[in-house]
Amino acid sequence: MNEPERYELFVLPEGVEKLSLEKDTKVPNAATFTIQCEDHTLGNLLRMNLLENDKVLFAGYKIPHPLENYLLLRIQTVPESTPSAALQQALSDLVQSVAVLEETFKEQMSGIKSREGTYL
Amino acid sequence: MSGKDVATKMKTRVILGEDRILHGSSFDAPTSFASVGVENGLNVEKFTEEVKVEVNDVSEDGNDLVFELSGVDAPLANTLRRILLSEVPTMAIEIAEFRDNTSVIQDEVFAHRLGLVPIKADPAFFETHVSGNEHTPENTLIFDLNVKCFRDINNEVVNSKVFASALVWTPFGEQAERFAENPPQVVHPDILLAKLAPGQRIDVRCYVTKGVGKVHAKWSPVATASYRLLPEPVIVAQPKSEEASRIAQTCPTKVFDIEDSGELVVARPRQCTMCRECIRPPPDAQHSAHGVYTPAVELRRVKTHFIFSVESTGILPPDRLVRDAIGVLKDRALFYAELFDQKDFEEHMAAASHSDGDDDASDDETKPMLE
Numbered sequence: 001m002n003e004p005e006r007y008e009l010f011v012l013p014e015g016v017e018k019l020s021l022e023k024d025t026k027v028p029n030a031a032t033f034t035i036q037c038e039d040h041t042l043g044n045l046l047r048m049n050l051l052e053n054d055k056v057l058f059a060g061y062k063i064p065h066p067l068e069n070y071l072l073l074r075i076q077t078v079p080e081s082t083p084s085a086a087l088q089q090a091l092s093d094l095v096q097s098v099a100v101l102e103e104t105f106k107e108q109m110s111g112i113k114s115r116e117g118t119y120l
Numbered sequence: 121m122s123g124k125d126v127a128t129k130m131k132t133r134v135i136l137g138e139d140r141i142l143h144g145s146s147f148d149a150p151t152s153f154a155s156v157g158v159e160n161g162l163n164v165e166k167f168t169e170e171v172k173v174e175v176n177d178v179s180e181d182g183n184d185l186v187f188e189l190s191g192v193d194a195p196l197a198n199t200l201r202r203i204l205l206s207e208v209p210t211m212a213i214e215i216a217e218f219r220d221n222t223s224v225i226q227d228e229v230f231a232h233r234l235g236l237v238p239i240k241a242d243p244a245f246f247e248t249h250v251s252g253n254e255h256t257p258e259n260t261l262i263f264d265l266n267v268k269c270f271r272d273i274n275n276e277v278v279n280s281k282v283f284a285s286a287l288v289w290t291p292f293g294e295q296a297e298r299f300a301e302n303p304p305q306v307v308h309p310d311i312l313l314a315k316l317a318p319g320q321r322i323d324v325r326c327y328v329t330k331g332v333g334k335v336h337a338k339w340s341p342v343a344t345a346s347y348r349l350l351p352e353p354v355i356v357a358q359p360k361s362e363e364a365s366r367i368a369q370t371c372p373t374k375v376f377d378i379e380d381s382g383e384l385v386v387a388r389p390r391q392c393t394m395c396r397e398c399i400r401p402p403p404d405a406q407h408s409a410h411g412v413y414t415p416a417v418e419l420r421r422v423k424t425h426f427i428f429s430v431e432s433t434g435i436l437p438p439d440r441l442v443r444d445a446i447g448v449l450k451d452r453a454l455f456y457a458e459l460f461d462q463k464d465f466e467e468h469m470a471a472a473s474h475s476d477g478d479d480d481a482s483d484d485e486t487k488p489m490l491e
Contacts, residue, residue: 006335007251019456021465035456041202042452048195052163054151084465091457096164098450101171101192105446108173108187109439 004067010037021084030058030076031083039063043071049090055081123156131158134349136419138399146194146423167191176427178438183431185438188350190425197347197426203445204345206334210435211241211261211304213326213338214249220323225314230322233313235338237284238433239263239328241304249329257293261304261328264290269316277318285309287326304328307434341441343431350425351392355384359416367416370397384416390427394419 012018016036024030035042043061050059058076075083121129129135131153135142147153170191177186189197216231223230241261249259265286269279284306291299314322333340353375359367364384368376372395377387399415430438 009334010332019459019463021463041199041207044195045199048193082466084460088457088460091453091460093164094453095450095457097167097171097196098446098453100164100168101173101196102443102446102450104171104173105442108175109443112175112178112439 009069012036024074024076027076029079029082030074033073033075033083033087034070035073036070038071039069040071043073045094046073046087046090049094050075050086052093053086053089056086059086124158127153127156127158132423133352134421134423136394136396136399136421138396138401138415143423170424181434182437183434185428185430185432185442187428187430187442188425189347189428190350190422192424192426194423197428199449200442200445201345201347201428203448204342204430204441205340207332207448208341208441208444209243209248209330209332210339210341210433211239211243211246211328211330212336213237213239213263214329214331215327217325217327218323219325220321223314223316223320223322230314230324234265234287234324234326235336237287237311237313238307238435239304240307240435241299241328242302242436243330245298246330248331255292255327255329257295257298259329260292261295262290262292263287263304263326263328264324265326266321266323267316268321269318271318280316280318281312282314282316282322283309284311284313286313290325341433341435341444342438343433345428345430345441347426347428349421349423350427351389351394352420352422353386353389353392353398354418354420355386355416356418357414357416359384363416366402367398372397392419394421 013036017034018036020034022032022034024032040063043063047059047061050056055077056075057078058074061071061073063071073087075086077083077086130143131147134144172188172190174188174190175185176188178184189200213234216227216234218227218231221227221230225233239261246261247259249255253259265282265288267279267282267286269277272278287306289304316322331339358364361382364378364382367384368374368378373388373391373393375386375388375392376398377385379385396419398417399419401413401415405413428442430441432438432441436444
């Protein structure tokens with residue numbers, strides 16, 4: 001019937017950009033990013049990373065419709081910075097912290113395996 | 121308590137009262153507690169310092185893993201949980217070709233049951249099959265199920281039950297050599313798939329492809345993946361011995377112990393289910409002058425300490441799943457970081473502001489409000 005196609009969750013529609021930016025015309029230093037094929041998994045994480053930056057005045061995300069696979073990420077910064085710089089910072093922080101987490105987990109698991117020997 | 125202590129407590133603990141929950145939400149903004157001198161922003165150095173993983177328990181069959189992840193914020197823990205449920209790839213039956221089905225179970229119902237059978241095959245060895253494309257040995261495994269129910273010479277019914285073990289791997293192309301050491305098979309051979317009467321037969325060819333749980337739950341690698349916050353019951357005022365033994369006895373999960381000295385101690389905080397029995401006023405409670413009962417125990421949870429529990433379906437070991445999940449998140453972050461470098465958003469922003477003639481004026485008007 002009107003069931004959305006499964007592949008729509010990860011296949012980008014033709015002519016649509018994965019990541020695009022629209023500058024806010026009324027508020028200075030504010031912009032809305034549209035990220036296709038993403039959900040709360042990434043949205044909430046980016047929001048948190050953005051809010052931890054003291055140059056960011058506002059960061060929030062929404063998924064306007066549950067059947068449409070894109071999210072809107074709105075960022076406003078202080079005049080010394082820009083929304084895109086803030087998002088870039090958030091992404092590079094994310095890359096680094098996830099790498100740290102990966103190392104920590106691997107280290108811990110290798111310790112467990114050698115101690116118990118038989119596990120997995 | 122100084123303002124700083126109060127702020128730190130608000131930031132890091134959820135407090136359960138008798139009739140309310142305090143500080144349940146997180147304080148994201150770096151300036152939330154600036155007035156009392158508590159830093160709230162998180163940077164990578166601080167994260168590196170604080171993040172900790174500790175493995176608590178691995179079940180005997182190796183399929184359940186309980187580990188503690190501390191020093192991270194809720195969104196990161198939740199992202200990991202969501203990725204475990206819906207974005208770590210596995211192999212599952214996607215297409216079932218029926219050659220014969222004379223049983224009472226309909227083709228489509230049986231096909232659905234087949235899809236949910238966990239197939240033990242490492243998804244890392246396969247490419248994702250795009251629907252409509254050709255099946256190749258690199259993206260597809262083939263399993264055949266051919267069962268006929270009949271009466272043998274002793275008039276005993278044979279094959280009246282079809283179990284998952286009837287799914288037999290048929291090597292496709294070079295796969296016989298590739299997977300000689302570790303042949304793909306079903307995880308649980310004892311899943312009942314259908315029942316047959318003598319003379320009935322099911323003959324199906326199944327195409328197993330790689331996918332993720334957000335497309336269909338059959339590809340989800342976990343039975344469940346969940347976390348809870350670390351419980352932290354604290355004795356704020358040592359109660360009298362009668363009260364102490366009452367608290368220790370009423371606790372259904374036996375969190376508290378009474379020392380030889382008669383002192384109440386928190387012995388097993390991780391067993392606490394936050395039932396709040398220990399902070400409920402007893403019928404003969406001693407109320408203060410204002411009619412307020414002050415419990416001896418304060419129930420808290422640590423906001424940045426997550427007790428993760430990952431139950432694998434048996435396809436992959438749970439530690440591998442968590443590593444895969446972290447890998448998926450890392451790839452995603454790298455993908456966007458690189459995508460970002462390719463785009464020139466700074467220029468786009470600048471161009472947009474130059475094209476507006478009166479933009480500078482409006483900027484000046486709003487600036488003071490921001491500072």
